[in-house]
Amino acid sequence: xxSVTQMEGPVTLSxxxxxTINCTYTATGYPSLFWYVQYPGExxxxxxxxxxxxxxxxxxxxEATYRKETTSFHLEKGSVQVSDSAVYFCALTRxxxxxxxxxxxxxxxxx
Amino acid sequence: xxxxxxxxxFQVLKTGQSMTLQCAQDMxxxxxxxxxxxxxxxxxxxxxxxxAGITDQGEVPNGYNVSxxxxxxxPLRLLSAAPSQTSVYFCASSYSGGTSGNTIYFxxxxxxxVV
Numbered sequence: 001x002x003s004v005t006q007m008e009g010p011v012t013l014s015x016x017x018x019x020t021i022n023c024t025y026t027a028t029g030y031p032s033l034f035w036y037v038q039y040p041g042e043x044x045x046x047x048x049x050x051x052x053x054x055x056x057x058x059x060x061x062x063e064a065t066y067r068k069e070t071t072s073f074h075l076e077k078g079s080v081q082v083s084d085s086a087v088y089f090c091a092l093t094r095x096x097x098x099x100x101x102x103x104x105x106x107x108x109x110x111x
Numbered sequence: 112x113x114x115x116x117x118x119x120x121f122q123v124l125k126t127g128q129s130m131t132l133q134c135a136q137d138m139x140x141x142x143x144x145x146x147x148x149x150x151x152x153x154x155x156x157x158x159x160x161x162x163a164g165i166t167d168q169g170e171v172p173n174g175y176n177v178s179x180x181x182x183x184x185x186p187l188r189l190l191s192a193a194p195s196q197t198s199v200y201f202c203a204s205s206y207s208g209g210t211s212g213n214t215i216y217f218x219x220x221x222x223x224x225v226v
Contacts, residue, residue, distance in 0.1 A: 034215075043115075043201055043217035044154075089153065098169070099144075099215060103153035 002027040006090045006102035013080055014110050021075040021105050023064075023090035031092040033057075033066050033073040038087040038104070047075075047088070085109045113137050117202050117218035124192040124225045132187040132221050134202030140216075142205045143185040144169070145177065147198040148220075154201065160185055192225045199223070 007022045025033065032051045036044040048057030053068035062077045073090060090102040118133045136143065144159035156169030160179040174196060176188040185204075189196060202218040 036215075036217075041220075043219045044203075044215075045217070046214045049214070098156065098159070101146075101154040103151065 002031070002092065002094050002100050004090050004092055004100050004102035006088075006105050009087075009104070009106040010108055011105060012108045012110065015082055016079045017109075019075070019077040019080045019084075019107070021088055021090075021107070023073045023075065023102060025071050025073065025090075025092050027071075027092055027094065027100075030068075031094060033064070034091040034093075034099075035062070035064055035073070035075050036089040036091060036101075038089065040086070044089060080107075080109050082109045082111050115202055115204050115216050115218040117200075117221050119221060120219065121222045122224070124189070124223065126192060126194060126225060128192050129188065129190050130192065131189075132200055132202070132223070134185045134187065134218060135183050136185075136202075136204040136216070137183065138204065138216065139182060140204035140206055141182070143179065144203050145175070145185070145187045146201045146203065147171065147196075148201060149198050157187065157200075189223075194225045197223060197225045 003026045005024050034049045035047040037047045038044045048059040050057040050066035056065045064073050064075045087104045087106045089104045093099050115136045141162045145157040146154040148154050155171045157175050158177040160166045163179050163182050166177050200221045203215050205215045206213045
């Protein structure tokens, strides 16, 4: 069945480091792909999305490119800040409109 | 614009008690859903609805009931609470399920402890 696999956390980086959080998916057809972020004590918020192959989603310095050939949607940021500390979820939508989430990757940024 | 509103934010139940988690959205979204979030498990879909009067089961529906009498409201009922239902619950809504890339909006969560 459809699924999303993302790297296990926690990921700990120093401020201004380069960030990559890997996400790969298995799906039939052409799903839309999302990254959601969850700050402590809050619900999930959309960070970025891509709806077709080769699309690049970007927001707040984060980027992810929809790679159909490698079934991936890796999240990147060139210089992380302490305020980026959160849990990041990769997700896809299926043809029946259900949304499948990865298990989440906790990110800690040290000052 | 309130978005998705969940109540209560925190609740402690005794085993066997029943309760309802309320969810309301003011964005005229057709699609609403309930997830539970457990450590190491990510978000798992409990029930969802594609419109008023229509509900369906998700990945982990046992022990939960839902109804959708209006577009705005999608309450989640625990009929006989069990310790395994201790979790954080999120309600979500969108114009559709997301196939077209529509953004899913989440409530702030309800922390439920069953003792």
